[in-house]
Amino acid sequence: MFQTILFYLFAIVLILAALRVITEKNAVHAVLYLVLCFFNSAVLWMLIEVEFLAITLVLVYVGAVMVLFLFVVMMLEVNLAATKEGYAKYLPVALLVAGVIVVELGLVLVGGKFSEMTLANAPAITADGVGNTQFLGEQMYTNYLYPFELAAVILLIAMVAAITLTHRRRPNSKYIDPAVQISRQPEGRVVMHDIKPSDFSVPEVKDVEEAASTNEKDS
Amino acid sequence: MMEGLGVLIWTLVKILAVLLPLLGCVAYLTLAERKVLGYMHARIGPNQVGPKGLLQPIADAVKLMFKELILPSDANKFLFVLAPVLSIAPALVAWSVIPFGDGLVLADINAGLLFLLAMTSIGVYGVIIAGWASNSKYALLGAIRSAAQIISYELAMGFCLVGVLMMSKSLNISDIVQNQAGHAGNWYWLPLFPLFITYFISGVAETNRAPFDVAEGESEIVAGFHVEYSGMGFAVFFLAEYANMILISALCAIMFLGGWYSPFPETWDYIGAGGVHWLAIKTSILLFFMIWFRASFPRYRYDQIMRLGWKILIPVTLVWIFVMGFAIAINKSPALEMTVLAILFIVGLISVIISPKGKFGIANRHYANHSTATVEQEQGK
Numbered sequence: 001m002f003q004t005i006l007f008y009l010f011a012i013v014l015i016l017a018a019l020r021v022i023t024e025k026n027a028v029h030a031v032l033y034l035v036l037c038f039f040n041s042a043v044l045w046m047l048i049e050v051e052f053l054a055i056t057l058v059l060v061y062v063g064a065v066m067v068l069f070l071f072v073v074m075m076l077e078v079n080l081a082a083t084k085e086g087y088a089k090y091l092p093v094a095l096l097v098a099g100v101i102v103v104e105l106g107l108v109l110v111g112g113k114f115s116e117m118t119l120a121n122a123p124a125i126t127a128d129g130v131g132n133t134q135f136l137g138e139q140m141y142t143n144y145l146y147p148f149e150l151a152a153v154i155l156l157i158a159m160v161a162a163i164t165l166t167h168r169r170r171p172n173s174k175y176i177d178p179a180v181q182i183s184r185q186p187e188g189r190v191v192m193h194d195i196k197p198s199d200f201s202v203p204e205v206k207d208v209e210e211a212a213s214t215n216e217k218d219s
Numbered sequence: 220m221m222e223g224l225g226v227l228i229w230t231l232v233k234i235l236a237v238l239l240p241l242l243g244c245v246a247y248l249t250l251a252e253r254k255v256l257g258y259m260h261a262r263i264g265p266n267q268v269g270p271k272g273l274l275q276p277i278a279d280a281v282k283l284m285f286k287e288l289i290l291p292s293d294a295n296k297f298l299f300v301l302a303p304v305l306s307i308a309p310a311l312v313a314w315s316v317i318p319f320g321d322g323l324v325l326a327d328i329n330a331g332l333l334f335l336l337a338m339t340s341i342g343v344y345g346v347i348i349a350g351w352a353s354n355s356k357y358a359l360l361g362a363i364r365s366a367a368q369i370i371s372y373e374l375a376m377g378f379c380l381v382g383v384l385m386m387s388k389s390l391n392i393s394d395i396v397q398n399q400a401g402h403a404g405n406w407y408w409l410p411l412f413p414l415f416i417t418y419f420i421s422g423v424a425e426t427n428r429a430p431f432d433v434a435e436g437e438s439e440i441v442a443g444f445h446v447e448y449s450g451m452g453f454a455v456f457f458l459a460e461y462a463n464m465i466l467i468s469a470l471c472a473i474m475f476l477g478g479w480y481s482p483f484p485e486t487w488d489y490i491g492a493g494g495v496h497w498l499a500i501k502t503s504i505l506l507f508f509m510i511w512f513r514a515s516f517p518r519y520r521y522d523q524i525m526r527l528g529w530k531i532l533i534p535v536t537l538v539w540i541f542v543m544g545f546a547i548a549i550n551k552s553p554a555l556e557m558t559v560l561a562i563l564f565i566v567g568l569i570s571v572i573i574s575p576k577g578k579f580g581i582a583n584r585h586y587a588n589h590s591t592a593t594v595e596q597e598q599g600k
Binding site for chain 2: 002028032035051052055056058059062063064067068070071074075131133134175178
């Protein structure tokens with residue numbers, strides 16, 4: 001009973017937050033509503049006792065992905081007028097995509113095993129009493145090892161590709177190799193001269209250059 | 220129904236029993252920090268309010284409570300007020316899974332380690348939202364720095380925890396402590412030495428403490444993300460920072476220093492028995508280290524922070540996890556093997572540092588080469 005009330009409470013918040021994500025004009029607010037969405041879906045998962053997925057959702061999406069989203073969105077000056085442009089042009093395509101998704105979801109929900117699933121008979125604990133986290137771990141590293149490794153490699157490739165596509169060395173960057181920095185010797189930088197008041201011979205620039213060149217040879 | 224109400228009230232009492240002492244500790248940690256910093260700077264520190272300055276935190280709290288809350292013009296009011304709350308809530312929630320003693324834990328959940336990681340990772344929202352909602356360039360810069368820094372160090376931190384759970388074979392924090400039962404030789408600090416050091420460094424970075432406090436960076440961006448906050452808004456950020464400090468130290472003590480167990484063999488009378496006081500002592504020592512860092516190290520430059528996180532700490536943890544994987548493949552519980560490897564690691568590290576010819580050795584630093592004596596010699600004294 002209490003669980004059902006909680007479910008509807010969090011489900012309502014989830015749906016309202018999801019609606020706000022797409023209707024909100026301010027991009028930062030939209031991202032924060034999306035965070036709220038993730039949190040609520042994590043709680044819903046927690047209600048059917050799949051604690052591993054719930055915590056991972058918070059850890060990965062809320063703790064890392066959305067922080068980066070927020071990071072990017074905060075620095076963008078989003079032009080509100082420009083976002084509304086071409087609304088009518090893209091509407092048919094959007095409706096088509098939405099329709100396909102709704103039909104697919106419907107087929108899964110009506111035809112698949114989801115129709116038999118309720119809060120009461122959620123598969124929280126397996127037959128041998130092993131907890132959800134442990135069970136998932138065992139399955140992932142035994143029966144589903146190859147799909148799991150494949151998914152990991154695909155993610156790695158995507159990551160490497162994204163970095164190589166965007167990484168460039170800016171010509172005006174003042175970056176200095178730290179190894180060069182810490183191997184610098186004071187002899188190349190400062191030369192001490194003992195100048196007595198009697199002779200005003202100014203040290204020649206040559207000395208400093210010599211000291212610098214000997215230091216280069218050392219390192 | 221009545222039973223449910225009873226459980227609810229009992230849980231609330233337990234939550235208060237954790238939070239009230241915690242807030243007390245936070246208050247007195249601020250005093251401890253000012254005192255310790257004072258002595259390290261060869262001055263006295265606060266000593267006017269109450270005997271030996273012991274009532275200083277209370278005076279500070281009262282002062283901050285009665286200060287005016289100022290909303291910056293054009294600030295996003297709702298988010299501006301929400302940000303301190305978002306900052307302190309995760310810092311307090313994380314305490315729900317911390318075991319203070321054998322069975323002394325608010326929520327003994329199986330995925331406790333994951334829960335902790337999730338909670339410590341969402342603390343950054345308070346900082347980011349505060350920076351953005353303040354409508355101030357300094358605050359925004361602080362927020363952006365903080366976001367990038369916390370995300371970077373979270374990886375190293377997560378890898379350290381992977382090492383811990385490979386060793387203890389459990390995600391339950393009470394189990395992790397129980398697997399370290401006994402004297403200091405059984406704790407994870409030695410077999411997981413590189414991870415222990417990495418975890419503590421990342422923890423300092425994660426709480427935005429000196430020398431990683433570029434998110435505040437007084438000399439560059441005034442006060443960073445909380446530059447526009449006054450009164451209680453500022454106080455709550457302050458509370459969150461110190462609560463996080465205590466949390467990181469407590470976690471370090473739990474994961475690597477045997478939690479509530481005594482460092483002496485269990486057969487010894489009185490000092491051999493475990494208890495909450497041992498956890499408190501270990502946590503306090505680590506907190507002292509954090510304050511010590513602040514007094515000793517100059518602030519890292521931003522690119523150096525990123526380099527340390529990505530190019531040094533993460534590779535170190537990855538290598539150690541890899542080595543541990545091999546050790547586990549050979550022997551199911553590789554505590555001894557890992558201890559030997561860790562000692563080799565420590566010896567190697569020390570020899571690199573003290574070697575006269577090595578590139579990274581102390582002898583190669585200019586303050587060693589160019590001592591006062593050489594300067595005086597060159598000046599012909």
